[in-house]
Amino acid sequence: MSESITLRVTRYRPDKDREPAYQDYDVPLREEWTVLDALNYLKNEIDTTLTFRWSCRMGICGSCGMNVNGDPCLSCATFLTDFAPGPVRVEPLANFPVMRDLVVDISDFMAKLPRMKPWIVRDEELSVDEGEYLQTPEELEAYRQFSMCINCMLCYAACPVYGLDPQFVGPAAIALAERYDLDSRDQGEPQRLDVLIEHEGVWGCTFVGECTRACPKDVDPAGAIQRYKLKAAQETAKAFLLPRGIRR
Amino acid sequence: MTKGAETLQGLQERLPKVGIRDTSRAWNTELVTALEAANLLDIAECMLASGVRREESRGAHQRIDFPERDDDRFLAHHLVHRDADGAPRVERLPVTITRWPPGERVYGR
Numbered sequence: 005m006s007e008s009i010t011l012r013v014t015r016y017r018p019d020k021d022r023e024p025a026y027q028d029y030d031v032p033l034r035e036e037w038t039v040l041d042a043l044n045y046l047k048n049e050i051d052t053t054l055t056f057r058w059s060c061r062m063g064i065c066g067s068c069g070m071n072v073n074g075d076p077c078l079s080c081a082t083f084l085t086d087f088a089p090g091p092v093r094v095e096p097l098a099n100f101p102v103m104r105d106l107v108v109d110i111s112d113f114m115a116k117l118p119r120m121k122p123w124i125v126r127d128e129e130l131s132v133d134e135g136e137y138l139q140t141p142e143e144l145e146a147y148r149q150f151s152m153c154i155n156c157m158l159c160y161a162a163c164p165v166y167g168l169d170p171q172f173v174g175p176a177a178i179a180l181a182e183r184y185d186l187d188s189r190d191q192g193e194p195q196r197l198d199v200l201i202e203h204e205g206v207w208g209c210t211f212v213g214e215c216t217r218a219c220p221k222d223v224d225p226a227g228a229i230q231r232y233k234l235k236a237a238q239e240t241a242k243a244f245l246l247p248r249g250i251r252r
Numbered sequence: 253m254t255k256g257a258e259t260l261q262g263l264q265e266r267l268p269k270v271g272i273r274d275t276s277r278a279w280n281t282e283l284v285t286a287l288e289a290a291n292l293l294d295i296a297e298c299m300l301a302s303g304v305r306r307e308e309s310r311g312a313h314q315r316i317d318f319p320e321r322d323d324d325r326f327l328a329h330h331l332v333h334r335d336a337d338g339a340p341r342v343e344r345l346p347v348t349i350t351r352w353p354p355g356e357r358v359y360g361r
């Protein structure tokens with residue numbers, strides 16, 4: 005008789021259930037299995053009606069974010085044995101509306117993202133004939149870590165400020181703004197600052213730091229937000245002290 | 253490939269018996285998977301029908317009975333249609349060569 009572990013999984017079908025409820029499933033406790041492996045076993049062998057998002061199984065796609073025992077994590081990068089003897093609570097990411105079972109609606113983030121202009125902004129674009137925007141390895145290193153974000157939404161699920169105030173732009177979006185600000189090819193910093201200097205921009209953050217703790221790619225969104233607060237404060241001071249023409 | 257075609261035929265015959273337990277209209281991944289299975293079998297049939305006729309090796313299509321590439325006979329797209337009796341029918345479409353003429357793909361040589 006091999007060992008097993010109980011998964012306590014949130015079930016919710018919007019067209020059939022009044023509210024979410026837990027359902028318990030016993031799955032084999034295998035040393036090499038992640039929580040995602042256990043969910044796939046569950047769907048294939050026990051209950052085909054369970055719905056969850058996943059794709060790459062290797063921490064790159066950012067699809068399989070869930071709250072496991074209350075902590076937001078990538079279920080493909082979280083081992084089942086860490087929770088033995090169980091039970092393990094598997095719930096949808098906190099702070100988002102639930103669409104079905106473990107699937108959350110991230111349209112709020114998708115709407116906020118383009119406001120950060122997460123692409124290379126130029127005052128004047130070079131033509132294709134003029135070639136590429138070149139960059140040294142040092143210039144790449146300046147923003148590389150902030151570019152590792154996989155939009156898995158764990159930082160939003162971890163952020164108590166976002167939980168209380170959905171207007172808050174949130175960690176990943178601000179980290180992404182910083183990623184482009186730090187890019188030597190980019191000139192969009194003033195435009196991004198205009199958005200982030202607003203009340204619901206960087207000032208929403210109370211520096212809890214849970215976003216950085218939750219991040220599976222070590223992006224450090226909390227660090228990005230602090231850097232941005234400094235920029236925003238400097239900009240505000242300049243606005244008081246300098247005539248409009250020579251700011252920035 | 254003949255053996256593969258037989259297996260595929262068996263799977264196609266089993267497909268209509270596939271049942272689905274999930275009756276929800278929201279995020280029904282079981283239904284999506286079943287629909288995808290039907291499409292995957294059709295695509296597999298296209299690949300097999302086309303691969304059997306392509307008596308050469310090219311790119312990801314590698315045959316031990318025809319290890320060489322044969323531009324004279326097979327520098328062409330294969331288009332697979334379904335005939336009225338359900339069998340795949342393979343047609344050829346000539347390749348339009350643009351900037352890069354096709355050449356042999358060599359690795360480490």
